Amino acid sequence: MQGKNLLELAGAISSGAVRVVDLTFTLSPDFPVIVLPPEFGQAAPVRIQEISRYDGRGPAWYWNNVTFGEHTGTHFDAPIHWFTGKDLPNNSVDTMPAKDMIAPACVIDCSAGAAQDPDFLLTVPLVEAWEAKHGRIPERHWVLLRTDWSKKGWRDYANLRDDGAHTPGPNPAVMKWLVEERGIIGFGTETIGTDAGQAGHFEPPYPAHHFLHGAGRYGLQCLCNLDQLPATGAVIVASPLKIQNGSGSPLRVIALVSAN
């Protein structure tokens, strides 16, 4: 690419010809985190503690100490997060190729289905129907599952019941197919995980984690504003914190969208 094109892009962003859509929830202690059975280790919640706020602890400056688990807030999953990806090269957030942090996205709108059924599952036929309308999903694209789940109040968002979470996600077949037949770079959702709330009962359990990370692909979850993206043509910028041997991290996810 010519240097001129990059400057044109910068100009288009500055002029608004290319919109920048923030797909990120505010990282705060109030945001739901994944709940595992209590006998397993738990993600540390987000904590924000003042070091000083223009006071005796630091007269001219305000700053915080922040602690959180790698998988809190809007966050990124690296292949090393799952056992299927544990032996891959460059499988952690600090070693993954930086070029993978910018890629185009296909957005599949399943908001109608998810509104009907909290356990809504994305399937191969549904994706094929999407492709019939928008064209084949190109390789190294993100597939983002729009469910409008991010618009819910926190209780409905987590939707925990006695038998666990009930939130939409992909079924096992579509995950395997997207990874193997379409070569996607990753899969993103609005819900607390890339997998459905009940995915622990699937075969294999947690198929999005299983297939994505086993093939060195990535996950994004707790995204918002997917309703502001076109079905195709948006470019996702998702660069996780460079945590040593990190399995993921909260991050700022933005999408570049052509305004016309």
Add this chain to the structure above:
Amino acid sequence: MLQRCEACGAFAYPAREACPACLSAGLAFVDAPRRGALLAETTARVPSDVYFRERAPWRIGLVRMDCGPTMVAHLHADCAEGAPVLMSFQLDKSGQAVAFARPEGETPNMADDRQWREMTADPKFRRVLVTNGRSLIGQEAVAALKAAGAKTVFVGVSEPWRPFAGEQLLRGQQGIEVVTLDAADEKSATDLAADIGGKVDILVNTTEYVRPGGLLDRRGTGVARDEIDQAYLGFINLAQAFGPAMRMRGADGVSSSAAWVNILSVYALANWPAFGAYSASQAACLSLSHCLRAELRPGGVKVMNLFTGPIDTEWFQTVPPPKVAPRAVAQAIVSGLRGGLEEIYVGDVAEEIRQRLAANPKALERELDR
């Protein structure tokens, strides 16, 4: 408790070095019979002491104990001259033990006496914050405090997006207000205190985070950090958020702020290796409670520590009985507040540990190592 002569059996008061009856030096403190008769009473209308001046008129009297000594005592309003009374030592607002005389029998609304309420932290008419409504103890505490006549019980629930067993007992109930509180989160505690800090008269810290294991059976510090976050840092967050306003409101009328309650494991006193790291976090909280007691004292707010052995909840499943029912803890909270106590031991295990620790700490350490 009064001194009693080991030689002749006579009770002595005030404390002295030799028996006034037989001059024996053996004067041990023992539980004395509590009955007496009110000899004379007077009402101080313009006391010289600033504390009592604010609370005048104030009744005091002379009580002749059935066991011998005559004592000056604060009087319940229903005590009549010549009538029998029951004596007790109560902790006054400054934390000193003072003699208090009540009528021998029950009288109507006996616990509502103005002078008696100064000596206690009765939840009746008061507004109480129960910090964790997710636990059984928290829910039982809410019910017991409500039944004891608390005006409002605020009950903290962390992560309100997460349903929990017993939730329907708290939500939409008269006099119970569910509030968002994650004590381990500084901002959450501060935010809630901004809303209700000026109307919490009694704070009951029902934080409960029990995990088994000591040092070698665990990997890493993750669980220990959670224990410290929940129990110790949670305590600090609550104290910093609610303590200052409670201390300021210690004299805010007859339903002033009155008490802070901690529920501590009795293994705060002596480490139980099966729950060794948990014991250590509880020991830290115990130490902190003594600091809080000293810091709240200038405001006349009491700190009550309630010690229990293993409670009949999920995380003590593997522990054999006897275990303490959450309801027993809740009832002990109420009775302790009504009595204005600083320490209370609930259940056989807690009482046994207390006694064995007093008798022989090294033996107790060795015995718990099993």
